[in-house]
Amino acid sequence: MNNAVGTLVSSANVNGTAVYGRDGSHIGTIDHLMIDKLSGKVAYAVMGFGGFLGMGEEHMPVPWNALSYDTAMGGFVTDLTEDQVSGAPARSEGWDRDRDWETRTYDYYGIPPYWI
Numbered sequence: 305m306n307n308a309v310g311t312l313v314s315s316a317n318v319n320g321t322a323v324y325g326r327d328g329s330h331i332g333t334i335d336h337l338m339i340d341k342l343s344g345k346v347a348y349a350v351m352g353f354g355g356f357l358g359m360g361e362e363h364m365p366v367p368w369n370a371l372s373y374d375t376a377m378g379g380f381v382t383d384l385t386e387d388q389v390s391g392a393p394a395r396s397e398g399w400d401r402d403r404d405w406e407t408r409t410y411d412y413y414g415i416p417p418y419w420i
Contacts, residue, residue: 315339322379323351323371331386335363340418347406347418353386364389367415384413 315337323331332353340347348365355361366389371380393408410417 318349322377323349323353323366324374324377324379324381325385326381326383328377331382331384331389334380337368338365343419345418349380351389353389362390364392365395365409366392367410367413368418369415370413388413 318334319336321334323333325331332351335350335352337346338348338350339345346368349368349371350363350365352361352363366382366384370384371382373379374381393405393412395402395405395409406417406419
């Protein structure tokens with residue numbers, strides 16, 4: 305009998321999940337995921353942060369591999385700070401089709417790109 309805890313989660317259950325820094329500070333929440341249609345890999349978690357009661361909230365894509373789920377916290381934990389996320393390379397219209405921007409973004413975070 306397999307007693308392993310399931311590791312799959314519906315993307316519907318990821319949206320709205322809190323993101324915390326290693327120090328336990330709340331950085332933001334997952335707004336939605338960006339999935340590479342060809343490989344099926346999750347490329348980014350688009351994170352909402354800042355603002356108050358939904359007003360003035362910014363959305364920035366964070367490499368999926370920068371996050372890990374912490375069952376005790378009930379959310380994702382990252383070594384990134386809100387300042388790092390807000391200082392990430394600016395994206396242009398159509399950022400999901402701009403490999404140059406993606407490369408700069410993954411380099412900025414020091415994380416291997418999902419497409420390698």
